[in-house]
Amino acid sequence: QYWKTFRDDKFLSKLNNEELNRRYLLMRDSLRLVNSIKQILGDDWDVSSVPFRTEDQYHNDLIKLSNSDLVREARDKKDKEFANKAFKIEDSALKLEETDNDILIAKNRATLTNIGTAMGICVGGYGDVVESGSSRIAYIKTNGEYIACLELKKRGKTADKKGYKYALVQSKLKYNKHVVTNEEVYAKVLAWCERHNIEIDTCDMIDKNERAYY
Numbered sequence: 001q002y003w004k005t006f007r008d009d010k011f012l013s014k015l016n017n018e019e020l021n022r023r024y025l026l027m028r029d030s031l032r033l034v035n036s037i038k039q040i041l042g043d044d045w046d047v048s049s050v051p052f053r054t055e056d057q058y059h060n061d062l063i064k065l066s067n068s069d070l071v072r073e074a075r076d077k078k079d080k081e082f083a084n085k086a087f088k089i090e091d092s093a094l095k096l097e098e099t100d101n102d103i104l105i106a107k108n109r110a111t112l113t114n115i116g117t118a119m120g121i122c123v124g125g126y127g128d129v130v131e132s133g134s135s136r137i138a139y140i141k142t143n144g145e146y147i148a149c150l151e152l153k154k155r156g157k158t159a160d161k162k163g164y165k166y167a168l169v170q171s172k173l174k175y176n177k178h179v180v181t182n183e184e185v186y187a188k189v190l191a192w193c194e195r196h197n198i199e200i201d202t203c204d205m206i207d208k209n210e211r212a213y214y
Helices: 009-013 017-041 053-067 069-084 109-119 127-131 182-193
Strands: 103-105 135-142 144-155 164-172
Touching: 017 053, 017 069, 053 069, 069 109, 109 127, 109 144, 127 135, 135 164, 135 182, 144 182, 164 182
Parallel strands: none
Antiparallel strands: 103 135, 135 144, 144 164
16 A cells, blocks of 8 residues: 555556566565654654655665664664663562662663673563563672672562562573572572572572572
8 A cells, every 4th residue: 555655556557477576575665664764753754755756766765764874863862762761660679679789670771781791691682571570680780890690580469468579580690600609699699588588499599419508
């Protein structure tokens, strides 16, 4: 239907199947580009600012616009705003923070990306999981260095029904090494779990002989 904004049935009927399909694919991708640019620049962007003369020209001009400084800068700004948008995190999770003990709760995607990049782990891709409330990510950051990343899952409501209980399901050092391999960090995480009644449910807190440390 979008293609017919520019071409009538009479014109299209004169094309052989191969050419019809080629131009159709160009226009299908052109529509994708239009929607992408509109999402970045907003509804104020006038799609007619890219004139249609031929399918090839139209598609190429949209690609040029999509790769332009105007769109790139708008995309970067939008991405930054998205990355720094705060998650909606329940108070019971925020209360697990111990700033004086370097244990913090990740509050936006940018933090997850920073942790993942610095530690060489995949937590940077956990944005949707955290945003949905399925997981909470705690981390230890000492003197500007990310030391450990801790994934928590909700395990039912607290006795007063005002918050959630949590379980530690991942406990990683850099490059996905288990926290249990570092005695000092392990002791800190274990003590933190004990203070907040966090259930430990991960082999990351078990030694090489599969003996639980808790």
